Amino acid sequence: MPPQKTTIDVAALLGPTAMGKSRLATIIAPRLGAEIVSVDSMQVYRGMDIGTAKPDSEVRRRIPHHLMDIVDTTENFSVAEYQKAARVAVEDIARGGKLPLLVGGTGLYFEAVVFDISFPPGSMDDTLRKELEEWAARDPEGLKAELKRVDPKFASTQSYANMRRVIRAMEVYKRTGVPISSFHKPRGRQALHFPYVGAVITAPGHLRRKAIDARVEQMIQCGLVEEVKRLKEEGNLSATARQALGYKEILHHLDSGLPLEETINIIKKRSWHYSRRQLTWFRRIPGLRWFDLGEEDLVSESPPVVEEILAYFVRELGKMREGRK
The missing domain is CATH 1.10.20 (Histone, subunit A)
Structure with missing residues (x-):
């Protein structure tokens, strides 16, 4: 294991889109005494709620969530800015006696928090x-x-x-x-900034496709088109915000007149390809434990996999703490 900079332990629940990470995290977090830190490059934007699958306000009142709704959609937000804000959140959570639980699907953002990575300065000219x-x-x-x-x-x-x-x-x-x-160091040679115990949830391809298609249909039914219309009317979306999966395609639909049904199929296809890239990224990160979800895990209010993940977190966090004694 690479050298580490702090003794703040974090847990992480990662995975590709539409696997129900947020749903599982809201079950797991109270049992771990944890607060959630979003590891999603688009959940940072205010007003981008449906397409980024943010937890609703009731869930966020019950379980504190960090790094959501922190910038306007007119602003660009870099991974370096995320890194700084997320590390402050992790330290604040630990200072309050809670466990930081990183939850999301943006692999680079997870690495930016837990590894000692330096990013080139953003464009100022x-x-x-x-x-x-x-x-x-x-x-x-x-x-x-x-x-x-x-x-x-x-x-x-x-x-x-x-x-x-x-x-x-x-x-x-x-x-x-x-x-x-x-600014770049090969994986395996980066020092740890925060020691972590990480779980990746995934599912067989046919179940992932089914979950992705259902997620896209649900977003449309919940008002994704109307959400994008409102954001567009309120002001120019930043170059970063405009690239969000689902938002980019709906913007094109609104601007070009491409039929909505065709747009929905494009979102489904791109979401599938994105999920494959996410899995490829996670496979490169050392020390993650993979959990395969069944159909019941994807739809049940009490997914059987929760107990497996909890047992893994408790056991491995205990080992890390014992090793420092």
Whole structure:
């Protein structure tokens, strides 16, 4: 296990979309004496409720939830900003004698909390970004050659083939004088910021597809189209908020006139592909225990898997604490 920076223990309930993470977390949290920290890149936005499957107000009154509804949809919100806010929340929860329970499906955000990861500074100079975009349009090979000269390590990665990432890498170098590759450490070599016990919930492919389709249909019935209309009328959504799964497609439906039924099918398809990417990401994170859900776990108010996950958390948290004595 990598070296750690604090003795605050955290638990994590992770998994792909539509697996019922929030539902299971609200059963598990009271029994662990835990408060929930959202690990979702879009639940941070106020007003984006239906499409991000936020717990309702009654649940959030009963069990404190952190890192939800903290920024307006007109604002961009980076992983670096999330990291800072989430670590403050974890420390505040621990200071109050509770267990921080990280819950969500954004693997990078989970890693940003529990590992000692540094992120390149965000863009503060639109002029520089515009100049680099113009360079990329005029002479893409010249831009790539210059980046390869100043950051050969980045040039050896798959990201070197992605011009958007090339522009971002050159932007970081121009602003800081430091290659973007210096901010990245391979998994397994990152120090722990918070020791964690993590569970990933998933299900066989046919059950995940069924759950995703049902989730999308439920969101539409609950008013996702109306929610997106309201957000659009209230002001410009930030570039980050506009990329949220479901919101992006409904915005296109509203702007282009694409039939709603076709839009719904696109959301289902993209949600399925997203769930596969989420699973791929979680497989790369060390030390996570995987739990396969059955159909009853996905629909029951008392999912059988809860007892398994609870036993795992209690046992492993106990081992971590015992090991420090």
